[in-house]
Amino acid sequence: DTEVTQTPKHLVMGMTNKKSLKCEQHMGHRAMYWYKQKAKKPPELMFVYSYEKLSINESVPSRFSPECPNSSLLNLHLHALQPEDSALYLCASSQIAPGGGYGYTFGSGTRLTVV
Amino acid sequence: GENVEQHPSTLSVQEGDSAVIKCTYSDSASNYFPWYKQELGKRPQLIIDIRSNVGEKKDQRIAVTLNKTAKHFSLHITETQPEDSAVYFCAASKGGSYIPTFGRGTSLIVHP
Numbered sequence A: 001d002t003e004v005t006q007t008p009k010h011l012v013m014g015m016t017n018k019k020s021l022k023c024e025q026h027m028g029h030r031a032m033y034w035y036k037q038k039a040k041k042p043p044e045l046m047f048v049y050s051y052e053k054l055s056i057n058e059s060v061p062s063r064f065s066p067e068c069p070n071s072s073l074l075n076l077h078l079h080a081l082q083p084e085d086s087a088l089y090l091c092a093s094s095q096i097a098p099g100g101g102y103g104y105t106f107g108s109g110t111r112l113t114v115v
Numbered sequence B: 001g002e003n004v005e006q007h008p009s010t011l012s013v014q015e016g017d018s019a020v021i022k023c024t025y026s027d028s029a030s031n032y033f034p035w036y037k038q039e040l041g042k043r044p045q046l047i048i049d050i051r052s053n054v055g056e057k058k059d060q061r062i063a064v065t066l067n068k069t070a071k072h073f074s075l076h077i078t079e080t081q082p083e084d085s086a087v088y089f090c091a092a093s094k095g096g097s098y099i100p101t102f103g104r105g106t107s108l109i110v111h112p
Helices: none
Strands: A004-007 A010-013 A018-025 A031-037 A044-050 A053-057 A064-070 A073-079 A087-094 A110-114 B004-007 B010-014 B019-025 B030-038 B045-051 B056-059 B062-067 B072-077 B086-094 B106-111
Touching: A004 A087, A010 A018, A018 A031, A018 A087, A031 A064, A031 A073, A044 A064, A044 A073, A053 A064, A073 A087, B004 B086, B010 B019, B019 B030, B019 B086, B019 B106, B030 B062, B045 B056, B045 B062, B072 B086
Parallel strands: A010 A110, B010 B106
Antiparallel strands: A004 A018, A018 A073, A031 A044, A031 A087, A044 A053, A064 A073, A087 A110, B004 B019, B019 B072, B030 B045, B030 B086, B056 B062, B062 B072, B086 B106
């Protein structure tokens, strides 16, 4: 299996809702990431998990809460979002090596609309 | 931190022409340079990468070159086809870090 699977593909939520995005990979990658992407812009890093531990939080508002239950799963819990949070949310995974330098495998993303 | 500049922002070519996208980076410690292709509404996909111990790498119609002295790297696509139309992102990362810095992207349009 060489894919990263994200669900749901589309999500519309109100500003008072709570929802979760899910991501799964079975490539044995020990680094997993959440990115936010606006149209025709590069992905913006939100969170990094390495060996199931949160290693980077790019000053993301607390209305986004990541979770890594095990080495194959990554969740992003959403609560009280704002319309400006509407974007494509991408999960990615990669190998980890001391010298760095491994490309990402991205999931197909969740298109989130906050109304 | 690392800064990656990518040019041009838009590139329009006729089918069969070659296309070149250029990126420069600021951190001389960067040693891994991937390129991602993102078709409209789809995920970014890694199409080719190069490490700092290599000057050029080819894969069929695409190639990447790296000039460490000048701190720039380029993507070359030959015999372009309409299905090459996409946004292309370059990136750079350095040893010990697996977090890339992305360029701003190039929208490539191939006209039939």
